[in-house]
Amino acid sequence: MSKPAKVRPAYRCTECGWEATKWVGRCGECQAWGSVAETAAPTLRTSASPVTSPAVPITQVSVEDSAFRTSGVPELDRVLGGGLVPGAAILLAGEPGVGKSTLLLEVAAQTARVRTRTLYVTGEESASQVRLRADRTGGVHDELFLAAETDLGAILSHIEQVRPTLLVIDSIQTIGASGIDGVPGGVTQVKEVTAALIRVAKTRNITTVLVGHVTKDGSIAGPRVLEHLVDVVLQFEGDRNSRFRMVRAMKNRFGPVDEVGCFDLSTEGIRAVTDPTGLFVEHHSSQVPGTCVAVMMEGRRPMLAEVQALVTPSPLERPRRTTSGIDGSRVAMILAVLQQHVGIRLHQSDVFASTVGGARISEPAADLAIAVAIASATNGLAPPKGVVAMGEIGLAGELRRVRDLPQRLAEAARLGFQVAVVPSEPGATNPPGTASSRKIDGMTVLDVGSVRDALRTLQVTSADQRR
Numbered sequence: 001m002s003k004p005a006k007v008r009p010a011y012r013c014t015e016c017g018w019e020a021t022k023w024v025g026r027c028g029e030c031q032a033w034g035s036v037a038e039t040a041a042p043t044l045r046t047s048a049s050p051v052t053s054p055a056v057p058i059t060q061v062s063v064e065d066s067a068f069r070t071s072g073v074p075e076l077d078r079v080l081g082g083g084l085v086p087g088a089a090i091l092l093a094g095e096p097g098v099g100k101s102t103l104l105l106e107v108a109a110q111t112a113r114v115r116t117r118t119l120y121v122t123g124e125e126s127a128s129q130v131r132l133r134a135d136r137t138g139g140v141h142d143e144l145f146l147a148a149e150t151d152l153g154a155i156l157s158h159i160e161q162v163r164p165t166l167l168v169i170d171s172i173q174t175i176g177a178s179g180i181d182g183v184p185g186g187v188t189q190v191k192e193v194t195a196a197l198i199r200v201a202k203t204r205n206i207t208t209v210l211v212g213h214v215t216k217d218g219s220i221a222g223p224r225v226l227e228h229l230v231d232v233v234l235q236f237e238g239d240r241n242s243r244f245r246m247v248r249a250m251k252n253r254f255g256p257v258d259e260v261g262c263f264d265l266s267t268e269g270i271r272a273v274t275d276p277t278g279l280f281v282e283h284h285s286s287q288v289p290g291t292c293v294a295v296m297m298e299g300r301r302p303m304l305a306e307v308q309a310l311v312t313p314s315p316l317e318r319p320r321r322t323t324s325g326i327d328g329s330r331v332a333m334i335l336a337v338l339q340q341h342v343g344i345r346l347h348q349s350d351v352f353a354s355t356v357g358g359a360r361i362s363e364p365a366a367d368l369a370i371a372v373a374i375a376s377a378t379n380g381l382a383p384p385k386g387v388v389a390m391g392e393i394g395l396a397g398e399l400r401r402v403r404d405l406p407q408r409l410a411e412a413a414r415l416g417f418q419v420a421v422v423p424s425e426p427g428a429t430n431p432p433g434t435a436s437s438r439k440i441d442g443m444t445v446l447d448v449g450s451v452r453d454a455l456r457t458l459q460v461t462s463a464d465q466r467r
Helices: 074-080 100-113 127-137 152-162 187-204 225-229 328-342 364-379 405-414 451-457
Strands: 003-013 036-045 089-094 118-122 144-148 166-170 207-212 232-238 244-252 260-266 269-272 291-298 301-313 321-324 349-355 387-389 419-423 436-440 443-448
Touching: 074 244, 074 260, 089 100, 089 187, 089 225, 100 118, 100 127, 100 144, 100 166, 100 207, 100 269, 118 127, 118 152, 127 144, 127 269, 144 152, 152 187, 166 187, 187 207, 187 225, 291 364, 291 405, 301 364, 301 405, 321 328, 328 349, 328 364, 328 451, 349 364, 364 387, 364 451, 405 419, 405 436, 405 443, 443 451
Parallel strands: 089 207, 089 232, 118 144, 118 166, 166 207, 291 387, 321 349, 387 419, 419 443
Antiparallel strands: 003 036, 232 244, 244 260, 260 269, 291 301, 301 349, 436 443
């Protein structure tokens, strides 16, 4: 049995739940100042207790009860690694208004359509408000049960009565448990409520999806232990000015963590986007300076994104460097390489770089496309039509290989691009200023060794810069 011993002082962060044995001014987990406060924590002496089930060899453990079951939304199944797993706890986090409730209502409706009982618990809306949204999106079904509750005990009673296969909690920050210190959404409440729901999910093999809020910096609100308790952590991303949404797996015990699902959010609901490339590439009637198309990998899916740049003389002592959808520090490094190794003078120019359609580029494979767009905008020379560029730029001006190059080239060829500029193979000895050519899937692939050679090949540099 566990016997309470003496109570020793402990300190806990009120923001994230991080604990320490002594007081500190700054939390060691979330780095918040002044959030660590003293709390009493009893020390327990634990002895052996009866086991719930005997240990068995792993070869005798059945996996049939944990087989994947489709959610009815193929893009979500792709992110989850195959579908919903019975007994799994899934945390879906995202900014307010991004479409979390709409997506999960669609999942609940699709699950109910295959005669699988589903319980949707809303703590932020009334049941009638959820019904109105279900009528608009076509998600009404007899096997879909709605409950508007904010008390943990009442939710557990609903689970006993309905006995669902899928449980959706919208959201975990609105649920409170009586007898637990703090208000709903606090560190202690969120941790205890989540632990209780996960216990029920594991015991009854109920797939549980929890909606979570995010903080100002985009991280999941609540204690960090919340992400450790659940099996899957999904991040729902999207720009308020765009209908395009992405679900990204941050943690997945049942599948890959590099997959991305694409959705289109509209007044009729949310639908999967199986080919999102067209949203990020602008179709120009003629060649336009300052544009270039890159091929990036979102999980295991290649996606094309257009990079646009604008370079103008600056009246300021310190020229502006403005980016949208691109890492600003990465663009600053590319500007330095262009000035040092290509001879493009940008120290007296304002540089603006962005992506089309709200795409976000984070991988270094888009470095070459950014450099081509900036050089093209500076010199007023448009790159050839139907060209994609991919490659990581080093500080010495060299081009480095990128991962999954065959998949990127195949996607570009499928979409009708005729030329691709890529880094040379390791050990290749191309003369400076030249590029070796080869054919892949009917597309011409030009291998270059440096960013200077790539810009010369695409003819976006001036005569002085070619010397």
